Amino acid sequence: MIRVENLSKSFGDLSVLNNITEEIKEGERVVIIGPSGGGKSTFLRCLNLLEKPTSGRIWVEDEEITSKKCNINAVRCKMGMVFQHFNLFPHKTALGNLTLAPRHTGRMEKRKAEEFGMELLERVGLKDKAYSYPAQLSGGQKQRVAIARSLAMKPHIMLFDEPTSALDPEMVGEVLDVMRGLADEGMTMVVVTHEMSFARDVGSRILFMCDGIIAEQGVPGKFFTNPENPRTQQFLNSIIQT
């Protein structure tokens, strides 16, 4: 579904991603963990070209998005993205946030978009907040609206960039629940997170990224109990201690 070949990215002299080759299949729930500055977020943001790779090629559903001919807007319609800081549109209501993209990319007309939007809000448990502005919502509610906003485009792939890192601890659960629901429905997901229990329960494959490479990967069971790379062991130990 997503194929990455020799992907490198550097900001000036700083090399962030170093020749990564990876493939993500349909229905997989790939969880990326690793220390800060290891390139997790940059890797994720390259997948929908929010960051332009310095070199390398990326295919999404057999379309090469790093090619000049590619219409990236059309590809992004198929890929939802959830941000650490929600990035809801503050001048729109919750429902307005959901209907904006479907309406203005010509996917749905207003009425249909609103119907579908209400359906999605109900699914994330926020139907009663449809006409609230983002400023009137809690962090957890904002993030659930943000997830619903991505789903409004009926994406085939969802990318999550540390979706719970900016939340108060008591709100993490409600967001993870929504993500678990998505995983149960078979959505292809790529999740950058520090929530190890989520990674273990929901992930079908764990990627450990540090220093711009995928240092180790594997199924959660083996990965967490029996990591091979000393760097992974060190990282997991430091997490367990805190």
Add this chain to the structure above:
Amino acid sequence: MIPLILSSIREVPPLGWEEGLLWDIWNNLLRGDRPFMLLRGLGISARIAVFGAMIGWVIGFSVALIRISKSKILALLRAITTVYISVIRGVPLLVQLMIWWFVIVGSADADRLFVCIICFGVSSGAYVSEVFRAGILSVDKGQTEAGRSVGLSAFKTMTLIVFPQAVKNALPALVNDFTILFKDTSVVGFIGMVDMLRAANHITAFTFNSFIPLITVAIVYWSVVTPLIALMSRLERRLRKSDSR
């Protein structure tokens, strides 16, 4: 009936106004053509301010977009806008106005009002462009990323997501700039426009009284600007509804 009273007041002072302050008020503000001299002057100021501001917004918006863009094709245009802004900001408005009239136009037959509007528009464009630029830059980068990530084009992301927030952020400064522009119209007398201030000077020339005409001009300026600022604060509060700050 009322026009009759008004026109008779303009001939002779009302009873009991024969001396002192009341007579001065009548002599300077009501007598003969004098009230209309001031009103016509106010009309001139208003026209220059309103049309000048419109031109200023169009110029300012375009210049802001040029200055924000990173395109290499626009590099020359960007350099021009930098010079434009530095010249306008560094030269007093009165000097700009006199250069427009005596140097650039240089003909006494030209339409003074038109030249004033162009001068004020070009001048205000420089200030407004900085206001718009700050407004656009004040919108978080995450907003653009969110817009692009749901598949909106760069143009739609700008118009649907960034601009509404940018204008909201810029609105107080825009109104502030407009009130300054309006007050600055008091310099147009220097190229022979009869605005309110120049009309007041004309009245003084007849009555040898500068107190009443000048204080009147001050009060009129104040009473136009103050409601604008009050309206602005109300509007601002309403727009802030979607904001937690």
